Amino acid sequence: MEPLLDIADLTVSFATDDGPAQAVNSISFQVFSGETVGIVGESGCGKSVTAHAIMQLIATPPGKYDSGRISFAGSDLLQKSEQELEKIRGNTISMIFQDALTALNPVLTIGRQITELLAVHQRLTGRAAQLRAAELLRLVGIPLPEERLKNYPHQFSGGMRQRAMIAMALSCQPRLLIADEPTTALDVTIQAQILDLLKELQTSFNTAVILISHDLGAIAGQCQRVLVMYAGRIVEAGTVLDIFKQPRHPYTWGLLKSVPRLDAAPKQRLTAIAGQPPDLRRLPDGCHFHPRCPHAMRICAERYPQTTAGDNGHLVNCWLQHPAAPRINREDWYKNEQ
Numbered sequence: 001m002e003p004l005l006d007i008a009d010l011t012v013s014f015a016t017d018d019g020p021a022q023a024v025n026s027i028s029f030q031v032f033s034g035e036t037v038g039i040v041g042e043s044g045c046g047k048s049v050t051a052h053a054i055m056q057l058i059a060t061p062p063g064k065y066d067s068g069r070i071s072f073a074g075s076d077l078l079q080k081s082e083q084e085l086e087k088i089r090g091n092t093i094s095m096i097f098q099d100a101l102t103a104l105n106p107v108l109t110i111g112r113q114i115t116e117l118l119a120v121h122q123r124l125t126g127r128a129a130q131l132r133a134a135e136l137l138r139l140v141g142i143p144l145p146e147e148r149l150k151n152y153p154h155q156f157s158g159g160m161r162q163r164a165m166i167a168m169a170l171s172c173q174p175r176l177l178i179a180d181e182p183t184t185a186l187d188v189t190i191q192a193q194i195l196d197l198l199k200e201l202q203t204s205f206n207t208a209v210i211l212i213s214h215d216l217g218a219i220a221g222q223c224q225r226v227l228v229m230y231a232g233r234i235v236e237a238g239t240v241l242d243i244f245k246q247p248r249h250p251y252t253w254g255l256l257k258s259v260p261r262l263d264a265a266p267k268q269r270l271t272a273i274a275g276q277p278p279d280l281r282r283l284p285d286g287c288h289f290h291p292r293c294p295h296a297m298r299i300c301a302e303r304y305p306q307t308t309a310g311d312n313g314h315l316v317n318c319w320l321q322h323p324a325a326p327r328i329n330r331e332d333w334y335k336n337e338q
């Protein structure tokens with residue numbers, strides 16, 4: 001099967017007064033129709049820049065696509081004209097954001113915003129567009145949709161605004177939906193409803209989804225595959241089971257350790273990863289994580305790790321995977337962290 005999205009060796013940097021910041025560094029991954037791929041990692045590791053790069057929403061300058069290819073349905077998005085990109089955005093690729101209030105236009109009714117999208121991308125106007133807009137609101141679980149179309153965004157609750165944004169993103173039945181922290185601003189019950197809704201819609205339309213979230217529970221529940229990012233790089237990638245049950249990168253161990261678990265031993269402490277992510281303008285030589293890794297070896301400070309490939313496409317960039325490296329497991333790491 002051909003991937004819907006195939007990103008190869010993508011590098012994006014931003015010009016700053018203090019030199020270029022490498023926000024995304026030689027990343028490669030694929031997304032297939034109908035699957036959900038999660039992207040996790042600490043704040044500032046490049047998750048949103050990756051999403052914006054796919055949508056070509058990075059302002060250049062200060063941003064710069066230094067290298068790579070973003071192939072979508074067989075053609076490279078980096079080679080498209082702005083006119084061609086406008087047809088793709090919100091049509092075959094849609095994005096939903098954390099904060100619907102800033103994504104929605106406060107001075108236009110919800111109905112007007114949806115029907116405008118339908119007019120531009122689907123050439124639907126008048127009564128047909130009104131009916132379709134109401135149908136979309138109903139689909140995302142908004143009661144009395146015909147009435148609600150007349151409301152402005154501020155007349156919706158946070159959860160309803162998020163639903164309205166999803167309705168807009170789905171209005172053209174995109175082949176790829178990028179959801180960047182779609183539930184962070186909502187309370188837990190509504191979060192669960194929105195995630196269920198995304199899953200349902202994805203199954204009905206066979207949409208591919210890229211889900212960016214700090215919520216590892218949401219990632220575990222929604223995704224088939226997960227990418228772990230650190231300082232602009234993908235340091236580990238694998239199926240959701242491999243990442244949560246058999247993670248191999250010390251950074252992934254650290255991320256998982258900072259999440260509360262119901263099955264944890266009594267009084268087991270939660271630990272945040274010691275230290276700070278590096279300054280993207282002055283990345284450490286070798287593995288960018290080595291200054292924070294208690295098991296770092298000399299080579300870790302000298303050379304970026306080669307990729308080790310395991311079963312089911314499990315990829316790890318860590319020198320501890322080298323056959324000559326000492327056998328360190330997750331429990332050793334946790335002992336050292338305490």
Ligand SMILES: Nc1ncnc2c1ncn2[C@@H]1O[C@H](COP(=O)(O)OP(=O)(O)OP(=O)(O)O)[C@@H](O)[C@H]1O
Nearest residue numbers: 014021023042043044045046047048049050062280
């Ligand atoms: N316009 C910009 N100018 C300069 N640097 C930028 C700009 N946009 C992003 N960056 C840099 O890119 C890095 C990655 O940002 P990004 O928003 O992708 O992080 P993230 O992983 O999505 O974080 P969060 O989880 O907090 O949303 C940031 O640390 C920042 O230094």
